[in-house]
Amino acid sequence: MTVLALPDRIDIREVGMRDGLQLEEPVPLADKLRMLEAIVATGVRRVEVTSFVSPRAVPALADADEVAKHLDQWPDVAFSALVANTRGAVRAIDAGIADLEYVVSAADSHSRANAGRDTAAASAAIGEIVDLAHDAGGSVEVIVATAWDCPFDGPTPPERTLDVVRAAFGHGADRLCLGDTIGTVTPRRAVELIEAVRAAAPGVEVGAHFHDTRGTGQANALAVLLAGVRQLDASVGGLGGCPFAPGASGNIATEELVYWSEDAGIESGVDLAAVVAAARVTERAVGHDLPSSLFRAGGRSVPLGPYRG
Amino acid sequence: MTVLALPDRIDIREVGMRDGLQLEEPVPLADKLRMLEAIVATGVRRVEVTSFVSPRAVPALADADEVAKHLDQWPDVAFSALVANTRGAVRAIDAGIADLEYVVSAADSHSRANAGRDTAAASAAIGEIVDLAHDAGGSVEVIVATAWDCPFDGPTPPERTLDVVRAAFGHGADRLCLGDTIGTVTPRRAVELIEAVRAAAPGVEVGAHFHDTRGTGQANALAVLLAGVRQLDASVGGLGGCPFAPGASGNIATEELVYWSEDAGIESGVDLAAVVAAARVTERAVGHDLPSSLFRAGGRSVPLGPYRG
Numbered sequence: 099m100t101v102l103a104l105p106d107r108i109d110i111r112e113v114g115m116r117d118g119l120q121l122e123e124p125v126p127l128a129d130k131l132r133m134l135e136a137i138v139a140t141g142v143r144r145v146e147v148t149s150f151v152s153p154r155a156v157p158a159l160a161d162a163d164e165v166a167k168h169l170d171q172w173p174d175v176a177f178s179a180l181v182a183n184t185r186g187a188v189r190a191i192d193a194g195i196a197d198l199e200y201v202v203s204a205a206d207s208h209s210r211a212n213a214g215r216d217t218a219a220a221s222a223a224i225g226e227i228v229d230l231a232h233d234a235g236g237s238v239e240v241i242v243a244t245a246w247d248c249p250f251d252g253p254t255p256p257e258r259t260l261d262v263v264r265a266a267f268g269h270g271a272d273r274l275c276l277g278d279t280i281g282t283v284t285p286r287r288a289v290e291l292i293e294a295v296r297a298a299a300p301g302v303e304v305g306a307h308f309h310d311t312r313g314t315g316q317a318n319a320l321a322v323l324l325a326g327v328r329q330l331d332a333s334v335g336g337l338g339g340c341p342f343a344p345g346a347s348g349n350i351a352t353e354e355l356v357y358w359s360e361d362a363g364i365e366s367g368v369d370l371a372a373v374v375a376a377a378r379v380t381e382r383a384v385g386h387d388l389p390s391s392l393f394r395a396g397g398r399s400v401p402l403g404p405y406r407g
Numbered sequence: 408m409t410v411l412a413l414p415d416r417i418d419i420r421e422v423g424m425r426d427g428l429q430l431e432e433p434v435p436l437a438d439k440l441r442m443l444e445a446i447v448a449t450g451v452r453r454v455e456v457t458s459f460v461s462p463r464a465v466p467a468l469a470d471a472d473e474v475a476k477h478l479d480q481w482p483d484v485a486f487s488a489l490v491a492n493t494r495g496a497v498r499a500i501d502a503g504i505a506d507l508e509y510v511v512s513a514a515d516s517h518s519r520a521n522a523g524r525d526t527a528a529a530s531a532a533i534g535e536i537v538d539l540a541h542d543a544g545g546s547v548e549v550i551v552a553t554a555w556d557c558p559f560d561g562p563t564p565p566e567r568t569l570d571v572v573r574a575a576f577g578h579g580a581d582r583l584c585l586g587d588t589i590g591t592v593t594p595r596r597a598v599e600l601i602e603a604v605r606a607a608a609p610g611v612e613v614g615a616h617f618h619d620t621r622g623t624g625q626a627n628a629l630a631v632l633l634a635g636v637r638q639l640d641a642s643v644g645g646l647g648g649c650p651f652a653p654g655a656s657g658n659i660a661t662e663e664l665v666y667w668s669e670d671a672g673i674e675s676g677v678d679l680a681a682v683v684a685a686a687r688v689t690e691r692a693v694g695h696d697l698p699s700s701l702f703r704a705g706g707r708s709v710p711l712g713p714y715r716g
Contacts, residue, residue: 101633102598103410281704285629286671289411313619313645313663313700316626320594324410336622354622362595391622395590 505545
């Protein structure tokens with residue numbers, strides 16, 4: 099294998115509990131915990147389990163405190179929570195989750211719409227959140243939302259993303275993640291920004307968060323793995339599509355990522371059959387079909403209709 | 408750009424008229440021609456327009472002779488037809504299509520199920536079909552079906568695929584294409600076989616035909632472009648899913664391939680907006696939703712719901 103210099107292992111973070119569920123109708127806590135149990139059984143080592151944001155804005159995750167109470171039973175899994183401001187960070191830490199993802203939108207319009215302040219103001223809060231988390235023995239990953247494109251402002255100038263990266267780096271964030279918030283990025287653009295970020299923040303772990311909204315999610319994942327990324331977000335069943343856009347895909351599907359990366363000899367510690375089982379539990383929890391193609395098609399052996407070319 | 412050494416241009420063959428339609432309910436000729444007109448308007452230079460196979464096995468393409476009569480109006484497009492045996496080749500040439508795709512299944516069980524003879528017998532016919540096509544001023548591409556996996560026999564031993572490749576090469580076929588018939592292949596396996604084939608048939612153009620059945624189709628396309636492939640099959644709207652498996656994806660979607668390859672600076676001569684328009688015509692022709700995610704989601708600018716991470 100000369101042309102595909104892929105890593106030996108990748109670090110998958112399961113985000114179905116947060117990004118996957120956040121736009122769904124609220125799922126009862128018991129069903130949510132069944133879903134989480136199935137996710138943990140896949141062997142995944144990192145789970146973004148909820149977010150501490152306004153329950154009015156995201157009613158589906160209004161039970162964050164309740165969810166947090168159930169995590170001690172899985173001491174081998176690193177659970178984290180997404181926060182959008184200092185208040186959320188305090189809530190998360192009080193609830194017992196000190197490993198935080200703090201979102202900063204690189205595009206001002208998106209930042210204002212989602213966090214009520216522009217990118218510079220959101221960036222300025224990184225230090226305070228890092229201090230809170232570190233004091234609690236935790237860590238902070240800065241997720242740069244709209245890292246490539248904004249639904250309001252169009253393509254995000256790379257310098258805007260790099261400004262957030264430098265702020266994160268300067269304020270002592272532990273990790274970085276670039277978010278393809280609206281699922282528009284493509285392999286070459288993905289890699290170009292990853293390379294620029296790695297140059298701007300040498301030595302900092304940079305992950306990637308893709309949505310499969312336009313069918314390029316797994317190709318983007320492949321591309322950034324070739325560019326040295328080792329941490330990828332994915333959601334069971336590809337959950338995360340907007341319920342108001344039927345058929346729209348959500349995050350890249352964990353089972354599709356595991357399927358092809360396993361074939362490439364990449365170890366993730368995640369068991370494919372267990373992810374498919376977790377997708378089944380998730381499908382029941384949310385009460386509708388999931389976007390993942392692999393989940394629908396199954397494994398390698400499928401019955402054959404008339405001639406397929 | 409160091410890690411993604413992508414080509415400047417790719418050669419897309421639109422296969423929606425053949426692989427896309429073959430498992431559909433028969434589409435009336437007038438609708439089919441409207442679909443073809445929209446496909447030609449995308450700028451694509453190669454169109455696999457039908458197949459000359461048993462109308463009992465593939466009723467959707469029983470009008471192959473009729474379709475062939477309408478192609479002269481587009482002299483700049485290279486139309487080709489798929490055949491499964493010498494009789495089909497004769498029919499295609501009589502109908503005025505001398506550029507042929509001849510399918511040989513690398514797996515015996517699939518070959519018997521679809522062509523009524525084993526791989527060796529199907530391979531032995533290559534020479535006769537090449538002679539027929541060349542005598543008519545045409546060309547033959549050998550498509551190796553089940554190049555990676557067979558629904559009956561499981562993984563295809565690479566030597567079986569290479570045997571077909573050597574037979575094609577030895578009998579003077581003009582081009583080769585590897586078919587991921589059941590949509591199971593993944594990037595590394597895709598590239599490994601492509602590299603072995605290029606070694607076995609030096610100088611012969613090798614294309615790839617992927618189905619997006621398990622969400623890895625565009626990742627496979629990216630991988631083989633990195634491995635030197637320049638010819639990819641794709642179908643408008645991702646048409647080609649089995650109608651008996653709702654939601655199953657068909658061929659890789661032309662618009663998704665154009666979307667990301669255009670972003671990567673790869674020229675295909677195919678216009679993205681025109682492919683989306685053709686997908687709309689195709690959706691009306693077949694009377695159901697198409698699998699393509701990009702077709703559903705649209706271009707870069709989408710309205711935003713609550714926070715997306």
